[in-house]
Amino acid sequence: MTQTAVKVRGLAKRYGEVRAVDGIDLEIGTGEVFAILGPNGAGKSTTVEILEGYRQRDAGEVSVLGTDPGHPTRLWRSRVGIVLQTANDTAELTVRETIRHFAGYYPQARDPDALIEKVGLTDKADKRIRQLSGGQRRRVDVALGVVGNPEVLFLDEPTTGFDPEARRRFWVLIQDLAQEGTTIVLTTHYLDEAEALADRVAVITKGRVVAEGPPATLGGRAVAKAQVSWLEEGERKQLQTGTPTRTVVELTRRFDGEVPELTVTRPSLEDIYLDLIGSSSTEPDDHSPAASRSRDPR
Numbered sequence: 001m002t003q004t005a006v007k008v009r010g011l012a013k014r015y016g017e018v019r020a021v022d023g024i025d026l027e028i029g030t031g032e033v034f035a036i037l038g039p040n041g042a043g044k045s046t047t048v049e050i051l052e053g054y055r056q057r058d059a060g061e062v063s064v065l066g067t068d069p070g071h072p073t074r075l076w077r078s079r080v081g082i083v084l085q086t087a088n089d090t091a092e093l094t095v096r097e098t099i100r101h102f103a104g105y106y107p108q109a110r111d112p113d114a115l116i117e118k119v120g121l122t123d124k125a126d127k128r129i130r131q132l133s134g135g136q137r138r139r140v141d142v143a144l145g146v147v148g149n150p151e152v153l154f155l156d157e158p159t160t161g162f163d164p165e166a167r168r169r170f171w172v173l174i175q176d177l178a179q180e181g182t183t184i185v186l187t188t189h190y191l192d193e194a195e196a197l198a199d200r201v202a203v204i205t206k207g208r209v210v211a212e213g214p215p216a217t218l219g220g221r222a223v224a225k226a227q228v229s230w231l232e233e234g235e236r237k238q239l240q241t242g243t244p245t246r247t248v249v250e251l252t253r254r255f256d257g258e259v260p261e262l263t264v265t266r267p268s269l270e271d272i273y274l275d276l277i278g279s280s281s282t283e284p285d286d287h288s289p290a291a292s293r294s295r296d297p298r
């Protein structure tokens with residue numbers, strides 16, 4: 001890791017009796033894409049909202065770009081990008097008007113039309129926000145999160161409601177931003193998204209980090225046993241093995257060539273994730289604190 005963009009030590013936050021965040025440590029390097037995974041109610045949004053400066057913590061140390069988000073300055077805010085839940089305060093403005101309007105708040109804003117193109121809304125640029133579909137509005141939200149050219153970008157479930165093509169387009173946008181050196185912190189329930197985008201992931205359950213690492217090696221994934229499966233005398237056979245190549249060689253000899261319906265698989269990120277969270281998922285309350293946040297970036 002080069003420089004540290006986000007540092008969290010012993011972070012804690014309670015809501016009454018609920019320990020939403022219960023001693024989280026994180027360190028995210030400049031330019032890293034970091035995904036926070038976890039079941040509903042695990043404490044992801046609370047953590048991200050504290051990092052964004054939208055929620056006060058009870059305990060712990062937090063630094064984002066060297067500043068405590070509990071005491072944000074105006075300059076710090078202009079260096080941090082946040083994708084808020086869809087708000088309706090610009091519903092009567094067009095996509096272009098909205099993005100131009102918010103670009104005006106930032107010293108080093110992106111070119112609004114280039115950004116509209118990047119999020120795939122060029123043909124909707126002159127439509128009013130209220131005329132857009134849910135997924136299209138979400139793309140406007142993402143555009144507003146990056147319009148200020150932030151050094152750190154926080155994305156809380158950014159692609160919920162996107163169609164598959166919009167998700168892929170969003171991934172390309174995130175990869176572009178990462179290439180430009182933007183540090184990106186995202187929460188997601190899509191494990192393929194974490195796998196495609198993240199350099200490292202942290203899995204949170206009940207307000208604690210239970211595993212952390214690159215998606216390819218998380219929770220011992222890289223050294224987990226492979227499953228070899230084939231068809232023999234009309235029956236599906238399966239074998240868990242740490243040496244799948246040797247097994248395949250033996251099978252090839254035995255069958256004297258092609259092994260019927262041979263597959264070799266290793267645990268997916270989803271398998272590992274489900275193992276990690278076990279039965280510890282907590283039920284969500286049906287409130288959405290983020291929905292009431294203001295979009296004004298000042």
Ligand SMILES: Nc1ncnc2c1ncn2[C@@H]1O[C@H](COP(=O)(O)OP(=O)(O)OP(=O)(O)O)[C@@H](O)[C@H]1O
Binds near residue numbers: 038285289
């Ligand atoms: N404003 C609040 N008041 C009271 N309890 C809250 C509040 N916000 C969150 N909680 C509780 O804190 C816990 C963590 O919630 P949080 O929204 O951080 O989880 P999450 O991991 O983001 O969940 P999800 O995946 O469902 O968005 C949950 O038990 C939730 O019910």
